[in-house]
Amino acid sequence: xxxxxxxxxxxxxxxxxxxxxxxxxxxxxxxxxxxxxxxxxxxxxxxxxxxxxxxxxxxxxxxxxxxxxxxxxxxxxxxxxxxxxxxxxxxxxxxxxxxxxxxxxxxxxxxxx
Amino acid sequence: xxxxxxxxxxxxxxxxxxxxxxxxxxxxxxxxxxxxxxxxxxxxxxxxxxxxxxxxxxxxxxxxxxxxxxxxxxxxxxxxxxxxxxxxxxxxxxxxxxxxxxxxxxxxxxxxxx
Numbered sequence: 220x221x222x223x224x225x226x227x228x229x230x231x232x233x234x235x236x237x238x239x240x241x242x243x244x245x246x247x248x249x250x251x252x253x254x255x256x257x258x259x260x261x262x263x264x265x266x267x268x269x270x271x272x273x274x275x276x277x278x279x280x281x282x283x284x285x286x287x288x289x290x291x292x293x294x295x296x297x298x299x300x301x302x303x304x305x306x307x308x309x310x311x312x313x314x315x316x317x318x319x320x321x322x323x324x325x326x327x328x329x330x331x332x
Numbered sequence: 333x334x335x336x337x338x339x340x341x342x343x344x345x346x347x348x349x350x351x352x353x354x355x356x357x358x359x360x361x362x363x364x365x366x367x368x369x370x371x372x373x374x375x376x377x378x379x380x381x382x383x384x385x386x387x388x389x390x391x392x393x394x395x396x397x398x399x400x401x402x403x404x405x406x407x408x409x410x411x412x413x414x415x416x417x418x419x420x421x422x423x424x425x426x427x428x429x430x431x432x433x434x435x436x437x438x439x440x441x442x443x444x445x446x
């Protein structure tokens with residue numbers, strides 16, 4: 220199994236600012252992902268974090284708004300840039316183990332005021 | 333294209349009742365993985381089970397059991413003798429074998445009343 224730690228777990232941010240969320244996995248994983256979950260909704264994939272190269276973004280998400288880094292196999296960051304109230308969501312880091320099980324972090328609850 | 337349907341948006345039961353959460357999926361892949369996750373009010377997604385498409389054996393883990401029927405593309409989840417702590421949103425998910433994008437259902441909110 221893989222244990223995924225995210226921080227911050229919660230934050231309240233001012234409109235127009237940026238926040239970086241960190242994700243640390245306790246073991247090597249094949250893939251890392253970032254999801255957004257808006258209130259009462261299902262999960263939406265933002266991007267696949269690629270080690271040492273640019274992330275692969277899903278339709279509707281762009282690098283300027285959600286820059287992602289993955290400098291090594293077990294660590295990734297997601298930045299939510301120039302935040303607006305519509306960015307208020309839970310942001311979830313996910314990792315796929317070598318055994319093809321997909322695990323999630325505890326989530327980062329972001330409120331933009 | 334992949335699709336996961338959880339037709340039950342909300343279910344409410346009284347403690348000790350059995351409850352089944354339905355999950356129906358669509359995929360063109362011949363090999364794939366199916367998952368169930370629990371999301372309590374605290375927000376984290378707790379992994380419950382992974383099932384490989386080539387393994388149709390049903391699984392039981394304590395009060396939880398899963399019924400995988402490839403012929404009907406369903407992967408249903410039953411909680412026996414439900415407890416208040418089972419109250420959560422439950423997500424079914426489908427993942428291709430080649431590390432591609434996973435598809436999640438909309439979730440079923442289960443409320444277990446004392």
